[in-house]
Amino acid sequence: MKIRTFIFLHLLGPAMGQSVIVFLYKASTVVTWQFWVLEAAVASFWAVPLLVKHSKSLAWPTFTSVQVLVFISLFGAYHYGGISSPFLPWLLIALLLGFFYMAERTRTVLTGVMIQLLVFIGARLVMGDFPELLPLASLKTVNLISILAALAYITMLSMYYETVMRASAGLEKSMREHMANAEVLRDAMQKAEQASQQKSIFLAKMSHELRTPLNAVIGYSEMLRDDLEDTPANSQRADDLDRINAAGRHLLALVNDVLDLSRIESNREEVVIEAVDVAQLVREVMATAAPLVSKKDNRLVFKMAGEPGVIGADALKLRQCLLNLLSNAAKFTSRGTITLSVARHERVDGDRLVLEVRDTGIGMSEDGLKKLFQAFSQAEADTSQKFGGTGLGLALTRRFCTLMGGSINVESKPGQGSCFIIDLPARAVDPAPARDDEPAAAALAGAA
Numbered sequence: 001m002k003i004r005t006f007i008f009l010h011l012l013g014p015a016m017g018q019s020v021i022v023f024l025y026k027a028s029t030v031v032t033w034q035f036w037v038l039e040a041a042v043a044s045f046w047a048v049p050l051l052v053k054h055s056k057s058l059a060w061p062t063f064t065s066v067q068v069l070v071f072i073s074l075f076g077a078y079h080y081g082g083i084s085s086p087f088l089p090w091l092l093i094a095l096l097l098g099f100f101y102m103a104e105r106t107r108t109v110l111t112g113v114m115i116q117l118l119v120f121i122g123a124r125l126v127m128g129d130f131p132e133l134l135p136l137a138s139l140k141t142v143n144l145i146s147i148l149a150a151l152a153y154i155t156m157l158s159m160y161y162e163t164v165m166r167a168s169a170g171l172e173k174s175m176r177e178h179m180a181n182a183e184v185l186r187d188a189m190q191k192a193e194q195a196s197q198q199k200s201i202f203l204a205k206m207s208h209e210l211r212t213p214l215n216a217v218i219g220y221s222e223m224l225r226d227d228l229e230d231t232p233a234n235s236q237r238a239d240d241l242d243r244i245n246a247a248g249r250h251l252l253a254l255v256n257d258v259l260d261l262s263r264i265e266s267n268r269e270e271v272v273i274e275a276v277d278v279a280q281l282v283r284e285v286m287a288t289a290a291p292l293v294s295k296k297d298n299r300l301v302f303k304m305a306g307e308p309g310v311i312g313a314d315a316l317k318l319r320q321c322l323l324n325l326l327s328n329a330a331k332f333t334s335r336g337t338i339t340l341s342v343a344r345h346e347r348v349d350g351d352r353l354v355l356e357v358r359d360t361g362i363g364m365s366e367d368g369l370k371k372l373f374q375a376f377s378q379a380e381a382d383t384s385q386k387f388g389g390t391g392l393g394l395a396l397t398r399r400f401c402t403l404m405g406g407s408i409n410v411e412s413k414p415g416q417g418s419c420f421i422i423d424l425p426a427r428a429v430d431p432a433p434a435r436d437d438e439p440a441a442a443a444l445a446g447a448a
Contacts, residue, residue, distance in 0.1 A: 005160045006058055006101060007049045009153065010065065013093075014045040016149035017072075020086050023142040027134055034079045034133060038087075041072045062101040067112045069094035074120040081139050082130040086146035093153055100161060214252045221245040271403045275429040276315045278308035278353065282342055285319055289326040296334045300326075305343040311353055312427035317400040321408075324393040325357040325420045333361030336417070344426055351426035358419040364412040372410060373398045397422075 021039050028035060045068065051061040069090055076087025098109035124130075225241040228234040286302055293300045322340070329338045341356040364372065373394050401408045406424035 003052065003058065006062070007052060009097075009156065010045050010048045012156075013153055014042055016153065017042040017045070017090075019149065020142055020146050023145065024080065024134070027138050027142070032133060034075075038072060038076055041068055041075070044068060058101050059105065062098065063105075063108060063112065066094050066098040066102075066109055067116070069097065070113050070116050074116055077130075078120065078123065079131055079133055081134070081136055081143075084136055084139065084143065086139060086142045089147055089150040093150055096154060096157060100157060210255045211252065214248055214255065218245055218248040218252065221248060271314045271317065273312045273427070273429075274315060275310050276313045276318065277310050278342060278344075279304065281315060281319060282322070282340065282355075285322045285326070286340065289323060289330070292327060293330045293338055296330065298330060298333050298335065299337045301337060301339040303339060303341040305341075308342055308344045308353060309426075310429055311424070312429040313353075313404055313424060314400075317404060318424075321397045321400050321422060322355065322357070324397045325422075328393060328420075329357055329359035329361065329418070333359045333417070336360035353424045353426045355422040355424075356419055358417065360417040363414045363416050363418055364410075365414050369410060369412060373408075 021035075021042055024035060024038075025031065045065065048061050048065050051064065052058065055061060073087050073089075073091035073094060076090075077083070077085035080087065095109075095113070098113075099106060102109050221241050221244045225238060225245065228238050228241070282302070282304070286300065290300055326338065326340065337360050339356070339358045341354075341358070343354050345352045345354060398408050401422055401424065404424055406422060408423070409421045410418060411421070412418035
């Protein structure tokens with residue numbers, strides 16, 4: 001809008017100025033070179049919009065416009081009427097134009113104006129009285145025309161300035177409202193963070209307090225189960241103790257998940273990077289998960305492309321991630337196949353270890369995938385009722401992968417199964433330092 005107004009004023013202003021030039025032309029008995037200089041200067045304002053287009057800013061076009069307008073005012077006043085000249089009011093327009101469009105460069109505007117004023121005063125002192133190209137009496141009408149044109153020009157400039165100030169006031173009001181809202185949101189966020197921290201502390205304490213009696217329940221149920229003789233009379237008691245033990249272990253697993261989640265949320269979860277033999281760890285996980293997978297007549301398949309070798313990772317968290325994924329796959333798959341694939345990929349930015357758990361289970365919808373890794377959330381609304389669970393396993397798995405510098409992604413379609421992909425950096429691990437007694441042992445072995 002500012003540029004449009006600037007261009008409009010520089011198209012309309014010269015048109016109004018031409019009315020003064022036309023009057024001088026008709027009133028002059030002889031058209032002198034001073035007249036043509038003024039005519040050329042007034043007409044030059046029509047070239048200012050082209051200068052704006054070329055420079056793509058208002059700085060230099062405004063400076064040029066102001067200096068040309070000051071020149072017209074002083075040069076016209078010197079040759080046509082002195083202080084009674086119809087051109088002198090244009091000096092006020094020049095200053096207003098400069099201060100409005102070059103508010104940040106007022107020194108530049110004033111410097112140009114002062115130089116021209118000094119030249120004008122010098123010419124007046126050297127050349128004496130103002131020349132009288134037209135009688136002062138004949139300039140009354142043109143003075144009125146010039147003053148009216150100047151008033152119209154200043155009025156348009158003032159109206160635009162008022163519009164700008166009103167818009168600026170609106171923006172300032174909006175900014176104050178946004179700042180006030182931001183302050184309210186900041187306070188709310190601090191309160192939410194404090195509440196979350198208190199929640200995490202509460203969960204950690206409660207989880208810790210629950211683990212002790214749960215371990216006692218599990219231990220005593222195992223002791224009682226071992227003391228029972230394998231007789232038909234004790235068969236029912238043995239089954240009841242097995243159920244107690246299974247329920248206790250399930251509850252303990254849930255408590256451990258809550259404790260892990262609270263540790264992560266309170267930034268107290270640490271990653272212990274150590275040398276991990278990937279193949280051995282995966283085989284241990286397969287052995288642990290095999291009974292769970294077989295409960296619904298599923299088949300567990302293991303695929304390993306090459307030798308993944310030894311990497312630096314947190315063995316406990318990596319094992320828990322794989323067990324969570326295999327447990328989920330077994331939960332949502334019946335009489336199907338669950339495949340665990342392991343591969344090490346060489347890349348320019350470092351090797352990556354990729355572990356995939358693929359099943360042929362019920363799969364998930366696109367809406368379910370969006371909330372899959374949220375804590376206490378499950379893919380479908382009725383999943384918890386049909387299959388159980390708290391929705392913590394996958395949330396913890398993602399957080400563990402992130403803590404180890406990796407990521408987890410999922411691909412799934414309803415009725416076509418799911419595939420979870422863990423991508424971890426295959427960090428190189430420094431060999432363990434030799435103990436002080438190793439050289440001696442090696443020497444004895446050599447002597448033997």
